[in-house]
Amino acid sequence: MPVQEHPAEHLSSFVPDEYKQQLLKTPPRQQLEDPLYQQRLAALRDNYKFAFIVQWFQLLRSEIRLTNDAFDVEALEEEFLGITGTTFINRFKSAIIHLLTGRKIINIENNFADFDSELFLLLPNYFQEHYKTEEELESFKFNDLDLVDQLDIYYELLNLTTFYEVFRKTVDKYAKPWEELRATAILEDNKKSIREEYFILEDDRLYYRKLEYPRLVIPKTSKQDDEAAETVDELPDSNPKLVEWRCLCVGIYQFDDYLVDLKKKAGKRTSSREYKLLQELKPYIERIFTSDFKRRKQSLHRKKELQLQSLIANRKRSSRLEEKEKRRLEEEEARNEEYERLKREGAAIRASKRQKLKEEMYGNSDREGSADIGLSREERMKLRRSKIEGETEPVENSVENSAEHSADTTVLAPAKGEEDSNWQFDCKCGIKSQNFDDGTAMISCENCNKWQHYACQSQEVKFKLDREEGYHFFCGDCDQSDVVPEANGAARAELEVIESSPVEEVPVETVPETIPETNNSGSFTVPQTPVIQTSSNAAQQAPAPSVTVPTPVSEPVSETRPNIGA
Structure with a gap:
C-alpha cells in the first residue's frame, strides 16, 4: 500500500518552513476531511x-x-x-x-x-x-x-x-x-446596488457575502405642486437583501491554496480586486495556522479518546462474553452430570424391576417348597415330569368339565436354565436374538414359534390375551388369514419345555373328529380341545370354548401346532 503524502509538503512559500515542520507532526487528514x-x-x-x-x-x-x-x-x-x-x-x-x-x-x-x-x-x-x-x-x-x-x-x-x-x-x-x-469586512467592493464583502470571523474562516440594496425612488415635485404633493406615510424598505453567502476556505491548507489562486489571477495588476484581497489576507497567515494547528491536535486527542473508549468497551464486552461462556460451560457440565446421575438411577431401577420379575416368575417353586433345593438336574426333571403326569387328566374328562372352569390365556416365558434350550426371540421392539430372556413376560406366535414381549403388543392384543378364552396369537410376519386350521378345526396346545436333553413325551388322548355344524351365516362352530399350558410349577387346564371361524377352504391341513407360552 503506497504511503499517503502529507499535505504540509505541498504548502507554498506563503507559509514559513517552521509552520510546515509543525504541521508534519499532525495527521495528514482529519475525519471531517x-x-x-x-x-x-x-x-x-x-x-x-x-x-x-x-x-x-x-x-x-x-x-x-x-x-x-x-x-x-x-x-x-x-x-x-x-x-x-x-x-x-x-x-x-x-x-x-x-x-x-x-x-x-x-x-x-x-x-x-x-x-x-x-x-x-x-x-x-x-x-x-x-x-x-x-x-x-x-x-x-x-x-x-x-x-x-x-x-x-x-x-x-x-x-x-x-x-x-x-x-x-x-x-x-x-x-x-x-x-x-460587529463583523467588519476586510475588503468591500461596491458596484451600483451590489456590495461584495470578505470576512474572517471568530472561527478563523474566510467568508464571502454578496448583498443587494433596493433602489431608492425619489418622487419628482415642483413649486406649483408643493401644496398638492401627497405626504409619504411610509418609506420603502431600504434593508439589503442577502444574495450569496459562502465559506471560501477552512484551515491553513485551503487558505494557502486560495492565496496561490489569488496571486495567479492578480498577476501584475495592482489595482485588481484579487491583488487587494491578497494583500489583506497575508497578515492572517499566522492566525490561521495557529488556530488550525490547535484544532488538529484537539482532533487527534478526540480520536485517541474515542479509540480508548472503544477499546475499553470492547474489553468490557469481551470480559462479559468470556464470563457468559464460562457460565454456560458450567451449566452444561452440571446438566450432563445430572443426566448421567438420572441415567444411572434409571438403570438401577430397571435392573431391580427385572430381578423382581425373575424372582416372581421363576422363584415361586423354590419359595413354596424346599424339596427342589439341592437336587441334581436329572432329579429336578423327574420331579417335574411326575407333577405333570399327576395333574394331567384324560382329554374326555377335560372336555366334559371345561364349562366348570374359567381360565384366561396365560402369558409365560420359555423355560430356561437348561444347556440345550433353544428358542428364537424376534420382537417388534427391535430385539432379535437366540435364547434371549430379559425376565419379562413373553408370548410365542402359534405359526412360526417366535417369541415376543408381552408389553410390546398393542392394547387390542393385550386385551384379547387377557380376556378372550382360546385366543390364538400370530406375530406381524404371520398373517392370521394365511394360517390353515387343523383338520379337526381346533388348535392343539403343546407343552413346551426347552431342555438340554430329550424329554419323554406325555401321552395325551385326542378328541375324535367331529363334523362341524354350519350356521346360517356361512360359518361353522367347532368345539375346542383343551389347551394344556405349563409354567415352571405345574400344568394347568384351559377351558374348551366354542369358536366361530370362517368356512374352511379345501386345502391341505397343516400339521403345525402353535405354541402358546404363558
Missing part, C-alpha cells in the same frame, strides 16, 4: 445561519453558562452531521430553554416532547408562518426535521436572547463592543 462528508459539510458551512450560531457560541456562550465547556467549531460540525453524539447540542438546548423560560428540562435527549412544547410557546410567529394547518403543527417533531430547518429554529432562539437584560450586561463587558462584536 473525508470525501464522504464533503457535500453535506459544504452545504452546512455555506449556510449563513450556521455562521451566526458559531459566532454566537464564540462570543456569547457565557450568557447561557456554557463557559466551562471548551467550544470547537469542528466538533460542533461533527455533531450536526451525526458523526459523533450530540453532547454539546443537548447542553445548548437545555441551557437556552432555561434562559428563555426559566424551566430546566432534565435529560432533554429523551424528553424531546417537552422541548417541542417549549418551542411552540417561544416561537409562535415562526410556526404560524411555516405551518399553515393544525395537522402540520400536530405532526411537528424537532428531531425529525432536516438540518436546515433545525438551524432556522436555533437561529430564531438565539435572536430572542438580544431582548434580555443579561445580553446587554454581557455586551458591556467588552472594552470595544462594536469592534469586538
Whole structure:
C-alpha cells in the first residue's frame, strides 16, 4: 500500500518552513476531511445561519453558562452531521430553554416532547408562518426535521436572547463592543446596488457575502405642486437583501491554496480586486495556522479518546462474553452430570424391576417348597415330569368339565436354565436374538414359534390375551388369514419345555373328529380341545370354548401346532 503524502509538503512559500515542520507532526487528514462528508459539510458551512450560531457560541456562550465547556467549531460540525453524539447540542438546548423560560428540562435527549412544547410557546410567529394547518403543527417533531430547518429554529432562539437584560450586561463587558462584536469586512467592493464583502470571523474562516440594496425612488415635485404633493406615510424598505453567502476556505491548507489562486489571477495588476484581497489576507497567515494547528491536535486527542473508549468497551464486552461462556460451560457440565446421575438411577431401577420379575416368575417353586433345593438336574426333571403326569387328566374328562372352569390365556416365558434350550426371540421392539430372556413376560406366535414381549403388543392384543378364552396369537410376519386350521378345526396346545436333553413325551388322548355344524351365516362352530399350558410349577387346564371361524377352504391341513407360552 503506497504511503499517503502529507499535505504540509505541498504548502507554498506563503507559509514559513517552521509552520510546515509543525504541521508534519499532525495527521495528514482529519475525519471531517473525508470525501464522504464533503457535500453535506459544504452545504452546512455555506449556510449563513450556521455562521451566526458559531459566532454566537464564540462570543456569547457565557450568557447561557456554557463557559466551562471548551467550544470547537469542528466538533460542533461533527455533531450536526451525526458523526459523533450530540453532547454539546443537548447542553445548548437545555441551557437556552432555561434562559428563555426559566424551566430546566432534565435529560432533554429523551424528553424531546417537552422541548417541542417549549418551542411552540417561544416561537409562535415562526410556526404560524411555516405551518399553515393544525395537522402540520400536530405532526411537528424537532428531531425529525432536516438540518436546515433545525438551524432556522436555533437561529430564531438565539435572536430572542438580544431582548434580555443579561445580553446587554454581557455586551458591556467588552472594552470595544462594536469592534469586538460587529463583523467588519476586510475588503468591500461596491458596484451600483451590489456590495461584495470578505470576512474572517471568530472561527478563523474566510467568508464571502454578496448583498443587494433596493433602489431608492425619489418622487419628482415642483413649486406649483408643493401644496398638492401627497405626504409619504411610509418609506420603502431600504434593508439589503442577502444574495450569496459562502465559506471560501477552512484551515491553513485551503487558505494557502486560495492565496496561490489569488496571486495567479492578480498577476501584475495592482489595482485588481484579487491583488487587494491578497494583500489583506497575508497578515492572517499566522492566525490561521495557529488556530488550525490547535484544532488538529484537539482532533487527534478526540480520536485517541474515542479509540480508548472503544477499546475499553470492547474489553468490557469481551470480559462479559468470556464470563457468559464460562457460565454456560458450567451449566452444561452440571446438566450432563445430572443426566448421567438420572441415567444411572434409571438403570438401577430397571435392573431391580427385572430381578423382581425373575424372582416372581421363576422363584415361586423354590419359595413354596424346599424339596427342589439341592437336587441334581436329572432329579429336578423327574420331579417335574411326575407333577405333570399327576395333574394331567384324560382329554374326555377335560372336555366334559371345561364349562366348570374359567381360565384366561396365560402369558409365560420359555423355560430356561437348561444347556440345550433353544428358542428364537424376534420382537417388534427391535430385539432379535437366540435364547434371549430379559425376565419379562413373553408370548410365542402359534405359526412360526417366535417369541415376543408381552408389553410390546398393542392394547387390542393385550386385551384379547387377557380376556378372550382360546385366543390364538400370530406375530406381524404371520398373517392370521394365511394360517390353515387343523383338520379337526381346533388348535392343539403343546407343552413346551426347552431342555438340554430329550424329554419323554406325555401321552395325551385326542378328541375324535367331529363334523362341524354350519350356521346360517356361512360359518361353522367347532368345539375346542383343551389347551394344556405349563409354567415352571405345574400344568394347568384351559377351558374348551366354542369358536366361530370362517368356512374352511379345501386345502391341505397343516400339521403345525402353535405354541402358546404363558
